[in-house]
Amino acid sequence: MATELKSRAQPPVRRVRERAIAVQEAERSFAGAHGVAVHALSGLSLHVQRGELLAVVGPSGCGKTTLLELICGLQAPDAGSVQSEPAVLMPQRDLLLPWLDALDNAALALRVAHVPRAQARERAASLFEELGLAGFERARPATLSGGMRQRVAFLRTLLAGKPVLCLDEPFGALDAITRAEMQDWLGRALQREPRTVVLVTHDVEEAVLLADRVVVLSPRPGSVVEELEVALPRPRLRTDAGTIALRERALAALARGSRGSHGRHEPPGPEPGQATQARAAAG
């Protein structure tokens, strides 16, 4: 195993250029509640090609958020290495600033980069038009629906101007219908504004619908159980045979991962909530 890892650590130069993200044998633990150390990631390795959309699925608390924070440079690994082109995080909660209107919230990264306010708003406004948010420019976050808030939060992430987007369960808090709408919207948005994307989700179907490749993580400490190439044409439908088949393979991998790490103590399979959630969105 060690030799295999070494060979992976020194890939041919040509491939390095294409790689946006390379995570090698990353280890991460931190002090949890009551002083008990939480082992979040264990020897996790993955790579993302430039322009690729990688979905990371895994049970709740498997270190997915930790992985994104490592990629964004908000944390450092205890061991192993994490290399990435400049990455920006879209957190699970929209975290829009309540005192700014939608346009100012979307333009926040530009303001931080010292773009004058009028100019920053203008650039955000052109994306509002393109991505179906026209008419909501002056709305305060409190007056927007959950789906609209996530769209504004996504624009804020886009306008940070970084080549890599790390999306942390962006639609996890939305109802099934809104979530389906937002998945379509995100697919279209990324066609217009292509980026390298790491999409963390616990919704297997979402992963299969949106991603070029799906990585399945085990429960904590997270490590890669399986990688699935999603070689399906876009736009993909929930009801396509290919989508359904891949979804089932990913669910099976999740189940294997849980069995592997919990052994005799816990029932096999993903948490029941996740399986039903994926199916509910399908129906």
Next chain:
Amino acid sequence: MRRSLLPPLLLVLALLGAWELYADFGPTSSYVLPATHAVAAALWENAGSLAANLGPTAEEVGLGILLALALGFALAVAVHLSGPLRRAVYPLAVGSQAIPVAVIAPLLVFWWGFGVLPKLAVIVLICFFPVLVTTVDGLRAIDRDQLKLLRTLDASRWQAFRFAELPAALPAALSGARIALAVGVIGAYIAESQTATTGTHAGLGHEIGTDLTALQTPRAYAAAVVLFALAIACFFALSLAERALAPWAHPTRGEMH
């Protein structure tokens, strides 16, 4: 609007009625407690001089609150950003609230004479504290994830403060100022009675002191009524300012008002 004014009006009328009855038929003399009608008469007769005395007091309270807001806010920011400063400043700030004004009044007059400055100093001393405490809490209540997000957008510490913490703390600081206002008016009275003043119209606090010495109790009560009205007016002015400066903290409340 008319409906919302009715309950306070009824309450005030009931209290005034009880006061009148107690003063007329109770055990107190008119030197100790003048009747409502006597205070009303004093208000009417001295309207000119009360208005002239209201000017300096209102100026002291208004400027004092603004200065206290600035000082309380600046201290809160310093305390929020630096642990050593928090440990150094907080106990002193609490202790400052226990200083009897009479003890430091001679020093204030020695420094700044008989004008408005020593009075402002007293009011600021009394009023900065609630602003400090509410603002520190407001700054602390900021979502940690919000700061993390700003970091991934490459915001500097100053930008995180300017875009997230400062606006978040603003409503808290203004709430502190409203509390400060309630004590600020009595602070103006204390300041005027503790630091000597020259001139004929030296403020309502000064007026009350003179009237009480001259056993002109109804006039003293009339001046107190004006202070009472001043506190209420300032309170509502600050509420309006808060709505204008931090409208996000006051979403439309629909049927409630």
